[in-house]
Amino acid sequence: MKSVIAQHLVKTYRDGEVKALDDLSLDVEEGTVLSVLGPNGAGKTTTVRILATLLKPDSGSASVAGIDVIKHPDKVRELIGLSGQYAAVDETLTGWDNLVMFGRLYHLGKQASIKRAEDLLERFSLTDSARRPIKTYSGGMRRRLDLAASLIVQPKVLFLDEPTTGLDPRGRQEMWGVIEELVKGGVTLLLTTQYLEEADQLADEIAVIDHGKVIARGTSDALKSQVGGERLEVIVDAAHIAPTTAIIEKISGQKAHLDEALRKISAPVSTGSLALMDVLRALDDAKIHPLDIALKRPSLDDVFMSLTGHAAEEEAKA
Amino acid sequence: MKNAIADALIITKRQLLQLARVPEVLIFSTIQPVMFVLLFRFVFGGSISTGQPGGYVQLLMPGIFVQTVAFTLAATASGLAEDMKKGLIDRFRSLPIARSALVVGRTLGDSLLNILVLVVMAAAGFAVGWRPTASVLSVFSAFVFLLLFGYALSWTGIYAGLAVRDARTVQNVSFLITFPMTFLSNAFAPTTGMPKALQYVAEWNPVSTMVAACRQLFGLENQFGATANSFPSQHPLTTSIFYMILIMVIFIPLSVRKYKNSSN
Numbered sequence: 001m002k003s004v005i006a007q008h009l010v011k012t013y014r015d016g017e018v019k020a021l022d023d024l025s026l027d028v029e030e031g032t033v034l035s036v037l038g039p040n041g042a043g044k045t046t047t048v049r050i051l052a053t054l055l056k057p058d059s060g061s062a063s064v065a066g067i068d069v070i071k072h073p074d075k076v077r078e079l080i081g082l083s084g085q086y087a088a089v090d091e092t093l094t095g096w097d098n099l100v101m102f103g104r105l106y107h108l109g110k111q112a113s114i115k116r117a118e119d120l121l122e123r124f125s126l127t128d129s130a131r132r133p134i135k136t137y138s139g140g141m142r143r144r145l146d147l148a149a150s151l152i153v154q155p156k157v158l159f160l161d162e163p164t165t166g167l168d169p170r171g172r173q174e175m176w177g178v179i180e181e182l183v184k185g186g187v188t189l190l191l192t193t194q195y196l197e198e199a200d201q202l203a204d205e206i207a208v209i210d211h212g213k214v215i216a217r218g219t220s221d222a223l224k225s226q227v228g229g230e231r232l233e234v235i236v237d238a239a240h241i242a243p244t245t246a247i248i249e250k251i252s253g254q255k256a257h258l259d260e261a262l263r264k265i266s267a268p269v270s271t272g273s274l275a276l277m278d279v280l281r282a283l284d285d286a287k288i289h290p291l292d293i294a295l296k297r298p299s300l301d302d303v304f305m306s307l308t309g310h311a312a313e314e315e316a317k318a
Numbered sequence: 319m320k321n322a323i324a325d326a327l328i329i330t331k332r333q334l335l336q337l338a339r340v341p342e343v344l345i346f347s348t349i350q351p352v353m354f355v356l357l358f359r360f361v362f363g364g365s366i367s368t369g370q371p372g373g374y375v376q377l378l379m380p381g382i383f384v385q386t387v388a389f390t391l392a393a394t395a396s397g398l399a400e401d402m403k404k405g406l407i408d409r410f411r412s413l414p415i416a417r418s419a420l421v422v423g424r425t426l427g428d429s430l431l432n433i434l435v436l437v438v439m440a441a442a443g444f445a446v447g448w449r450p451t452a453s454v455l456s457v458f459s460a461f462v463f464l465l466l467f468g469y470a471l472s473w474t475g476i477y478a479g480l481a482v483r484d485a486r487t488v489q490n491v492s493f494l495i496t497f498p499m500t501f502l503s504n505a506f507a508p509t510t511g512m513p514k515a516l517q518y519v520a521e522w523n524p525v526s527t528m529v530a531a532c533r534q535l536f537g538l539e540n541q542f543g544a545t546a547n548s549f550p551s552q553h554p555l556t557t558s559i560f561y562m563i564l565i566m567v568i569f570i571p572l573s574v575r576k577y578k579n580s581s582n
Contacts, residue, residue, distance in 0.1 A: 049408075052412050053411075053412065054408055054411055054412060074414060077412060077413060077414040078414040080412065082408070082409065082412040084405050084408055084409070085405070088404060088405035088406045088408055088409040089406070089409075090332065090336070090406060091404070092336045092339050092340050093332070093335055093336060093339055094339070097332075097335055097339075101328060101331075101332055101335075102409075102413070104328045105325060105328055105410075105413050105415050105419075106413065106414065107321065107324075107414075133339055149409070
């Protein structure tokens with residue numbers, strides 16, 4: 001059964017000037033994790049906001065746990081948890097204050113709200129800081145508290161919009177651990193991210209979106225095999241980029257990609273280590289000494305590159 | 319409906335908790351009006367003759383009460399803008415609660431804060447010679463009207479906060495409006511000294527009508543505002559009630575609509 005279904009969603013901003021979603025469709029099987037992967041501005045947040053009843057699409061339809069989000073937003077709100085890009089909690093209040101308040105707003109009753117708050121604080125290792133104002137929390141702690149707030153009523157479907165954006169590597173690892181625990185508990189999760197690594201780590205399925213459209217979807221492995229097998233990467237001095245590119249393209253038989261900043265030339269190869277040796281030999285004949293040479297399994301970065309023609313991170317920075 | 323009220327009260331409680339967690343806010347929001355009482359009482363008090371018993375402070379206190387409740391709309395607006403920016407509004411909107419809860423809860427919280435501030439100011443006024451001469455009931459009703467006036471104005475703050483979305487900007491904008499409004503009135507000095515055009519503005523200014531109404535309810539003659547036999551200076555309380563209703567009729571639906579569509 002599908003827990004989340006979005007069909008032909010279109011959303012434009014500023015009177016049609018900016019097209020955030022352009023006929024976007026996706027679905028999430030119950031009890032699985034779908035990662036919506038794409039650069040900034042691809043339409044990830046807009047998708048989540050529509051599914052979480054915060055935004056109405058211009059056209060298209062969507063349902064969560066079988067309920068139409070446009071016709072019955074109130075019913076949907078009782079079944080979902082949402083944790084956004086920013087830690088949406090009251091910073092002047094303590095962690096305990098926040099969770100009890102949200103419990104009361106879910107109409108849990110006073111005692112049940114307190115009990116739930118304490119359970120969640122314990123589960124997310126926040127008991128020690130429960131009585132401190134959120135503004136004294138680290139970024140990772142804030143996100144965990146925010147996530148806890150979205151779990152007050154055991155949501156059927158959980159939406160996490162870029163849960164680790166802006167966190168340091170340690171905070172990110174902790175957050176991944178927490179999310180993996182949740183997934184084991186059986187929640188249906190739709191997670192957006194611009195980190196390919198994150199999608200790879202957490203998701204059962206990945207939907208790659210760009211310019212408001214799903215441009216590919218499948219498991220991480222399926223997407224990787226879509227790009228082809230291994231890639232050969234060579235880093236050389238600036239002076240040798242052109243001849244090296246020619247050698248690689250000749251052996252690979254496909255167009256090479258040049259990362260100018262890193263002076264890294266890469267291309268897909270089908271013959272694995274044989275290709276590596278061929279390239280080394282050809283470079284040696286040409287008296288070019290590579291600074292680095294490697295054979296890599298394709299990453300989701302490569303997937304994104306081959307699907308969109310631009311790197312995910314590049315656009316994210318812009 | 320019952321849930322809507324319960325939800326709003328939880329938001330009100332949140333605001334009280336904020337005050338408990340950050341007591342500086344409470345201290346400064348009471349110190350400022352008390353400072354105004356003392357400054358005006360002792361700086362202008364000697365040079366403005368009122369022709370009424372009790373001196374300037376009798377006329378001053380209603381003016382400062384009105385000014386203070388008007389100034390709280392800046393706090394309403396900036397608090398809400400802050401919630402918008404932090405994404406807190408999105409979280410509230412994704413909860414199964416009444417759409418009105420957040421904004422209604424906040425206006426109630428602001429009223430509670432106003433009660434406290436008015437009590438502290440009344441005490442400060444009493445200490446420097448303010449003595450209302452009307453009956454207890456009349457004085458009490460003046461405070462009720464002050465709270466209602468503050469409540470009506472807090473809806474303009476709600477709307478401004480939702481529309482501007484930046485706490486510092488909306489706070490500055492609010493002061494740019496409330497500051498001249500409270501001074502272009504009969505609150506601190508007679509309007510008769512103003513240029514003719516400004517006199518009309520001052521006379522119809524809701525701050526003036528509210529100040530005049532309070533002066534009457536405290537047992538004074540309102541000579542500061544009575545520059546002509548115009549309707550607002552003859553019937554300050556009626557005019558004030560009309561203004562309060564007008565403000566709420568305009569700004570409550572506008573705010574609720576703005577809140578509902580705040581992400582569209």
